Every structure is written in C-alpha cells, then in structure tokens.
Amino acid sequence: xxxxxxxxxxxxxxxxxxxxxxxxxxxxxxxxxxxxxxxxxxxxxxxxxxxxxxxxxxxxxxxxxxxxxxxxxxxxxxxxxxxxxxxxxxxxxxxxxxxxxxxxxxxxxxxxxxxxxxxxxxxxxxxxxxxxxxxxxxxxxxxxxxxxxxxxxxxxxxxxxxxxxxxxxxxxxxxxxxxxxxxxxxxxxxxxxxxxxxxxxxxxxxxxxxxxxxxx
Numbered sequence: 001x002x003x004x005x006x007x008x009x010x011x012x013x014x015x016x017x018x019x020x021x022x023x024x025x026x027x028x029x030x031x032x033x034x035x036x037x038x039x040x041x042x043x044x045x046x047x048x049x050x051x052x053x054x055x056x057x058x059x060x061x062x063x064x065x066x067x068x069x070x071x072x073x074x075x076x077x078x079x080x081x082x083x084x085x086x087x088x089x090x091x092x093x094x095x096x097x098x099x100x101x102x103x104x105x106x107x108x109x110x111x112x113x114x115x116x117x118x119x120x121x122x123x124x125x126x127x128x129x130x131x132x133x134x135x136x137x138x139x140x141x142x143x144x145x146x147x148x149x150x151x152x153x154x155x156x157x158x159x160x161x162x163x164x165x166x167x168x169x170x171x172x173x174x175x176x177x178x179x180x181x182x183x184x185x186x187x188x189x190x191x192x193x194x195x196x197x198x199x200x201x202x203x204x205x206x207x208x209x210x211x212x213x214x215x216x
Contacts, residue, residue, distance in 0.1 A: 018144070027140035030091050034133040035171025039096050039120065040179035042067070047183075055116065063114060067122040067130075074131020082136060090136045134168075165173025 018024045042064065048106055049060035074094070081090045101121045 017143040021144050023140055027091075027137040027144060030095065030133055030173075031141070031168065032171045034095065034098060034130050034137070035168050036175035036178070037063040037102070038067075038130050039172030039175030041102075041175075043115070043176045043180060044183060045121075048117075049114075063118070064122070066118050070122065070128050071131040074128040075135040078132055078135040078139075081132070082139070087136050087140055090132055091140075093134065094129050094131070094133025097132065099129075101129060 019028075045064065046060060049055045049063055050057070055063065078090060081093070085093075104120045105117065108120070
C-alpha cells in the first residue's frame with residue numbers, strides 16, 4: 001500500500017522506482033546489513049555491561065565510546081579511501097570489518113573481559129567497519145539517484161536521503177528484533193528451574209543474584 005501510494009504522488013516521500021537502480025539497491029542493502037549488525041550488537045552489549053558486569057547506565061554508556069570514536073574515524077577516512085580504492089572496495093572493507101569483529105568475538109574466552117570486547121568488536125567491527133560501510137553506502141545512495149532537471153533536484157536529493165534514513169531505522173529495528181529473539185530463547189533455556197525473578201527477565205536475574213553468581 002505504501003509503494004502504491006508513493007507511485008501515485010508527484011512528490012513522493014520515497015521514490016520506490018529507485019529500487020530498479022542497481023547501485024541504489026546495493027547501497028541500500030549494505031546500509032541495512034550494517035545497521036542490523038550494529039543494532040543487534042549494541043543491544044546485547046548494553047545488557048552484558050549492565051547485567052553481567054554490573055555497571056550503572058552512565059558507566060555502561062561510557063564503555064561504548066570506543067565505538068563512537070572509531071565510527072567517527074572510519075567516516076572521516078571514507079572520502080579519502082573512496083578516491084583511492086573506489087566505493088565498492090570501501091564497502092567490502094567495511095562489511096569485512098564487521099564480519100571479522102563477530103568472528104573473532106565468537107570464540108572469546110570465558111569470562112569475557114571488557115577490554116577484549118572493546119578491541120575486537122567495538123573498535124574493529126562496529127566502529128571502523130560500520131563507519132566505512134555506512135558512510136560509503138549513504139554517499140552511493142544519494143549519488144545513485146538519476147540526474148533531474150533543476151526544479152526537481154531537491155526531490156532527487158530527498159529521495160536518496162529518505163532511502164538512507166529508512167534503511168538505518170529498519171536495520172536497527174530488525175537487528176534488535178532478530179538477535180533479541182534469539183537471545184531471549186537461549187536465555188530462557190538456561191534459566192529453567194531457577195528462581196522466578198531470574199526466569200522473568202535479565203534484570204530480575206541480576207536482582208536475585210543468580211546472574212552474578214554465574215558470571216563469576
């Protein structure tokens with residue numbers, strides 16, 4: 001219904017015909033995958049910092065700063081890298097960084113320390129990888145919109161920006177929903193037979209002391 005309505009408008013919020021543009025579609029899928037990864041990872045990381053390590057919300061937030069700093073560095077490096085090796089290579093490098101971060105994190109030793117996660121996942125994966133991939137794909141999204149007459153130039157630019165914003169929001173939402181559902185199922189399978197508070201939520205698990213005992 002959304003697509004049908006947008007097709008009938010002279011000034012659509014999102015020109016769905018752009019999906020036929022291969023460059024636009026590839027950049028949109030890149031943004032979607034990158035935001036899905038960062039949304040899912042930061043969602044679980046916040047639970048891990050709060051409920052396993054017992055940090056306050058402020059302390060947990062401070063420990064996500066390496067991701068923001070590395071993303072900034074990756075974003076600033078992107079224009080130079082695009083001129084040097086091209087957009088395709090930069091996107092591949094960014095997505096490769098995301099995959100590498102998760103692959104190195106998977107066999108993490110137990111108990112997993114914050115330092116390990118900060119270096120492997122936040123800095124390498126979510127930071128540099130996400131900064132490179134999303135910045136490049138956003139640039140491609142806007143530039144992939146076909147050239148328009150001067151009077152429609154603003155509409156064309158808005159179409160590219162709308163595609164980027166839509167991908168960001170959808171990617172984060174899908175990431176939280178997908179990994180959150182998997183995490184919830186795994187969590188429930190591990191707390192059967194434990195106190196009622198632990199079975200109800202991770203917060204309850206921490207309150208009753210079972211999570212703290214297990215994480216030691």
